[in-house]
Amino acid sequence: MAVAAEYLAYVIDQLSVLGGVTSRRMFGGVGLYRGEHFFGLIADDVLYFKVDDTNRPDYEREGMKSFRPFHDRPQYEMAYYEVPASALEEPETLADWARKSLAVAGRSDKRPARRKL
Numbered sequence: 510m511a512v513a514a515e516y517l518a519y520v521i522d523q524l525s526v527l528g529g530v531t532s533r534r535m536f537g538g539v540g541l542y543r544g545e546h547f548f549g550l551i552a553d554d555v556l557y558f559k560v561d562d563t564n565r566p567d568y569e570r571e572g573m574k575s576f577r578p579f580h581d582r583p584q585y586e587m588a589y590y591e592v593p594a595s596a597l598e599e600p601e602t603l604a605d606w607a608r609k610s611l612a613v614a615g616r617s618d619k620r621p622a623r624r625k626l
Contacts, residue, residue, distance in 0.1 A: 512539045516554045523597060526604040527611075546614040548607065550589055552576065556597060557589035558610035561617070565590065567609070588613075 517532060517539055524530040524541070532551075533540045541549035549558045557576045560568060568590035576589040596602045 511537060511553065512551045513554055517551060520551060520556055520597070523600050523603050524607060526600045527607055530607075543607075543611055546611055548610040548614040549592075550576065556592045558592055558606055559613045559617070560588055560590050560610065561613045564609040564613060567606070568593075 512534075520541075521530060521532060527543060529543050531542050533542065535550075538550055538552040540547055541551070547559070549556065551557070558564075560575075571593045573591040573593060575586040576591070577586050592603070592606060596606050
């Protein structure tokens, strides 16, 4: 899940319209944050944004796929979808997609923590 420094810089630049977007290296990829909200990730130079039932249809309409971190377990998917290239190329459009994912992240941050058994 390597991420090229140039690609990361490009994504952060494209997201500069939002202001305050930061990145953190994690598990070979990169997490994207705005404040405390983890709303996106980059893996293998592919940008993914957080989804739930409110914005998943937008990605599916564009034919985008979910993030599957384990090649040997393709049935395991996470609540992140690949961002369409057309959105990535236009900062304002990308910001619109990112805002929806930030809203998803904000809602998921408010859910009660799961109890450990």
